[in-house]
Amino acid sequence: MEFTTLSNNNIKIKLVSTPEQLQEAVKDLSTKQELALDLEFDQNRFTYGFNLCLIQVTDGKGICYIIDPFGLPDLQPFFLLLENKAIMKIIHHSNNDILLLDKMGCSIQNVMDTDVAAKILNYERSSLATVLKEEFNIEIDKSQQSSNWNKRPLTEQQLQYAAIDVVYLHEVKDKLLAEIERVGRLHWLEEENRLLERLKYTEVENPHLRLRNASRLTYYNQFILKALYSFRDNLGKNLNKPSSYIIPNDALVELAINPDVDLHEWLNHTRGIHGRLKSPSYENKLREVIQKTKQAAEDQNISHDYAGSQFKRPFRTADTEKRKEELTRVQAEIVNQFGEFAGRLIINQSLINEYSYTGKLKCTKQYATQIVLDTAASLEISLPQPEVSN
Structure with missing residues (x-):
């Protein structure tokens, strides 16, 4: 699908899925002073990890480019556009977008976050849908909000939904910015936007300890849990499935507490275990991980004492x-x-x-x-x- 018309705002949607199309889009967009931007991504919902699925970008005056990264081996030309300080990028609630871009090696510059602008103006609810309804009496269809953006080909409804997230942003920015200037809070917005640009993506340290009840385990059980978490994570990566689809979090903690359980029975009677893990080869791999980790815990004299909470509230005086x-x-x-x-x-x-x-x-x-x-x-x-x- 190359073009479809978004009739309610007289914007044409152009799907970009080849390097040549990307080059043309970047050439056009690089002449603009302001661009509205949004990303669709998957964060361990349908696939493994934090992954870019779609980019929507428009100058608000003619074409909304929807860039499909799945068909593009190199997004660097577009990233250079985002790093251009001379071009404002209007984004609504930019935190996760900025983190994902940073993860991919792009340091976006000159951000204007309309969600922050709404908060500065004391909006109780600052979602784009709320702002559009309250300021412009525009109601947008959010039926595709939970869509699986990994699937191809994209549907007409998905393209329409994706475009809606950017085609009104210039108007929203102008409206909110005028009010912010009127109340004398422009310096708030400028500082908030510069702080957003400094966000950096980092991996969570000891993610296994963030699972529910993990902090209440013994040091020994936490040691086991760390190895199980790593095994599950690697399998999720190989299968391109969220790790919790392989073994649910609660079940993983349960196995760390009872590593001597009959593993075959446990795999076949625990809800939510991925079918691949029940195969003899993967069952044996998991059994080997448990046995090796138990031996390592014994060799390292890992304590069976309870770890307890690492947070200790200071004394009140x-x-x-x-x-x-x-x-x-x-x-x-x-x-x-x-x-x-x-x-x-x-x-x-x-x-x-x-x-x-x-x-x-x-x-x-x-x-x-x-x-x-x-x-x-x-x-x-x-x-x-x-x-x-x-």
Whole structure:
């Protein structure tokens, strides 16, 4: 499918699936000052890992390019476009998009996040659908929201849905930006956008310990669980299936707690086990992993004591309670002045708790720091010099 007409906004959808088509699209888009962008991706829902499935991009005036990465061996020409600081990229709720791009080696620049803009204006719900309904009385069809974007060919409905996520973004940006300028919060938005551009994708450390109840296991069982998690992860990668489709998380923890179970019976009577794992060859591989890991635990004298929670709440004292009460008063005044949802961008419970227990005011945003200090001063509350992190 090359072209289809999106009648409600007079935008043509052009599917880009060859290097030649990508080159033409990049040539056209590189002449624009502002581009609306969105990514469709799969994050361990239908396939293994965090993977790009589709790119939607438009200048809002004629063509919405839908780039299919599955047919493109090299996206670098498009990534260079995203890294061009001279071109604004309008994105709604950009966090995951930026993280995925960073994972793929692209450091997007000049981001304008309309979701952040809505929050600055104290939208209770800042989804694109909500903003379009409240500001433009436009209702969009979200029936394809849970679509499997890995499947090909893409359907007409999928292309229409994907385009909708970008074709209104220029109008949304203009509307929200005008209001932000009117209330004098443009510097908030500029700083928030620059912070978003600095997001970096990192792999989770010790992901096996993030499974439910994993922190309550003994050191020995956690040692077993780590090996089981690695085995499951590798199998998921080989089969291109989410790891939890191979062995459900709860079942994996259960096996780590009872590694001496009859494995054949366990595999065939536990719900959610992938059929491939029940084959004799994979059953033997899993059995070998368990046996080797048990032997390694014995050789390394891994303790059977309970690990316990690694988080230990600091002691509460009169000073910690006083600091908490003072900063909570500051938060209440900020919410009163700017609204609950804008207030969350300025000060949150994490900052209050850290200041309460450490006496250090650690801030990441200059505009928010100034608001906190000014508000505290108006309440005659003395705060220490903030530690601004880079």
